[in-house]
Amino acid sequence: MKSSASKIKMTSYDDLFGRNEGAICSLNSENAIQDIELSKLFPFSQHPFKVLDDDKMEETKESISKYGVLIPIIARGKTDGNYEIIAGHRRKRACDLLGLDTIPTIVRDLDDEESTIVMVDSNIQRENLLFSEKAFAYKMKLDAIKRKAGRPKNNGDQVGYNLEGKKSIEVVAEQSGESRNQVQRYIRLTELIADLIELTDERKIAFNTAVELSYLPQGEQEMLLSKIEELAVVPSMAQAIKLKKYSTEGSLNEAVIDAILLESSDKPVSVTLKSEKLTKYFPQSYSKEQIEDVITTLLEKWHSEHK
Known part of the structure; x- marks a missing residue:
């Protein structure tokens, strides 16, 4: 029987925010840019990605100092008149370090699940993420999709996925570019x-x-x-x-x-398998990571059967 999640059909993250500056900086009513005081912007609750004052932050500071904030951050309003950052924590931190007063912001009306999905999607492709960052991010997104799938359809929903009978974990895996097993392994780390x-x-x-x-x-x-x-x-x-x-x-x-x-x-015992011996057993389209995942799965199965 198909999951009730298959009934969810909403605008995708790409359609909502775009993947390039032109899309994000659109000046239509929904994407209007506001200059919001930094003192009114607060981190996303349980934000899993670390914001460090490292070399990357120095590069961001230098860019903003020279050219300004080229891509507005995304936030949602809070009941106390402040705002919760959904995407752009590093840009906001750079502005703090530079002593700026405001930052260009797109304010969106998103619920908790929609905000979580956008927050994860806007950060998960960053380079050099820690294992823990990916682990908690995947878990947050998976939980958000599950909660969204379990609700009656709301025509006002802005962000989500038409799962078409797929399990939520499969959606997270497909959109992250990793296998389902690998995503599950990452999520296991949150139990540590x-x-x-x-x-x-x-x-x-x-x-x-x-x-x-x-x-x-x-x-x-x-x-x-x-x-x-x-x-x-x-x-x-x-x-x-x-x-x-x-x-x-x-x-x-x-x-x-x-x-x-x-x-x-x-x-x-050290065993080295040359790539030419391995690749003949896999489709040419398989990446190194996909081949490693299949081998790991087979070895785990073998071990469980022979221990």
Whole structure:
């Protein structure tokens, strides 16, 4: 039976805001640009993308200093007369650092779900996103689409997707350019405690290892973190699988974690598969990431069948 989400049929993000400056800066009634005081603009609630005073911020500051804000930010009004930023947090921060008073803004009447979808879509294609940024962004968008799909059709809706029977996770995957399995793996990271997510962002814990660790309950994750700090070691993929196994059996404790993290192992076998051997088994249109995803899925299936 098709999901009720298939009934949603609204204007897409591209149609609403455009993907280029000309579309965004249109001066029709809906896209009219206002100069809004910076003091009245506040970050999006639970905004998952970090706004850092780094080299990229310096470049943004330099651009705005020379040419002004070329692309207006997008915001929505709040009941107290202030505004919530939907897209443009980095531009707003640059203006703050430059000591400006106002910033060009397009104010839109969007509900929570519409705002979340636009916020994620306007940031998710940025380069060098942290694992945690993508994880929480995908989860926020997925939850927003699910909530939108579960409501009666509202002709006033401005942003959304005609899912045509597709699952919400498939829509998120298609629009992000990643596989459904990869998006699900990212979302699993949101189950990690903050310090383990940070270790993953710092690439001290490998991504797929972190996904396995996300299945541990919070209390067990905290025990694991304590042992990581005490022993100055991080679990490998093989060790993470063992930790998850003992956790599932209800027998994971500090002693077991200690034994697993300190266990010695033979040097792992290194296997290199040349691209010419791999590509003949996949369509020419497959990207490197798609091929890796298929191989990972097959290996996970093999492991589950032989452990």
